[in-house]
Amino acid sequence: MTKALIVIDVQMDFCPGGALAVPDGDQVVAPINAMMAQYDAVLMTQDWHPGDHSSFASQHRDAAEYDMIEMPYGPQVLWPEHCVIDSAGAQFHPDLDLRGDLILRKGYRREIDSYSAFFENDQSTATGLHGYLQERGISDVTLVGLATDFCVAFSALDAARLGYDVTVDLTACRAIDLDGSLAAAISKMQTAGVHLRDALG
Numbered sequence: 124m125t126k127a128l129i130v131i132d133v134q135m136d137f138c139p140g141g142a143l144a145v146p147d148g149d150q151v152v153a154p155i156n157a158m159m160a161q162y163d164a165v166l167m168t169q170d171w172h173p174g175d176h177s178s179f180a181s182q183h184r185d186a187a188e189y190d191m192i193e194m195p196y197g198p199q200v201l202w203p204e205h206c207v208i209d210s211a212g213a214q215f216h217p218d219l220d221l222r223g224d225l226i227l228r229k230g231y232r233r234e235i236d237s238y239s240a241f242f243e244n245d246q247s248t249a250t251g252l253h254g255y256l257q258e259r260g261i262s263d264v265t266l267v268g269l270a271t272d273f274c275v276a277f278s279a280l281d282a283a284r285l286g287y288d289v290t291v292d293l294t295a296c297r298a299i300d301l302d303g304s305l306a307a308a309i310s311k312m313q314t315a316g317v318h319l320r321d322a323l324g
């Protein structure tokens with residue numbers, strides 16, 4: 124069994140004081156650093172948007188942040204501007220151990236968002252991560268990071284669909300929790316057979 128740790132979007136804009144701050148987002152850094160040595164590979168994703176990205180509320184007339192709109196590929200939440208390419212907010216948290224093998228950027232095409240590390244939000248445009256993991260012979264993935272109910276959950280559900288043995292370690296994740304999105308994400312992950320690790324083990 125070859126296992127990878129996939130660290131999702133531990134970036135300044137998702138930490139307290141950031142543009143799309145996840146409550147206690149910075150609390151994931153220490154547990155994630157402590158986990159790294161137990162894995163054969165450590166991968167990180169980096170949310171990485173052009174300044175005019177279509178997921179930003181600022182790009183839509185008569186729209187407010189956190190509104191839900193219909194895009195050609197399906198429903199999309201409109202976010203505050205965050206993780207703009209090369210901005211300070213797009214940088215990894217300075218205490219995150221960057222010993223990782225691979226950094227995968229996502230969401231860099233203006234017309235389409237990408238929550239998942241595997242597929243963009245049309246659910247069919249591949250990022251290439253599946254091919255990378257296959258070539259490295261990785262069968263088991265553990266996901267940690269930000270945010271539990273968006274990028275972590277979408278990545279976990281795609282990984283399960285692709286046939287990996289998937290664990291989400293909730294002790295090293297934090298959620299945005301928009302209108303019940305955390306409960307919905309947990310229930311979808313349970314149905315998909317994702318192992319959820321919490322403080323009780």
Ligand code: VGL
Nearest residue numbers: 132170202269270273274
């Ligand atoms: C994320 C919203 C927008 C995440 C990224 O990392 O969960 N959420 N972009």
Ligand code: ZN
Nearest residue numbers: 170172206230
């Ligand atoms: Zn984003």
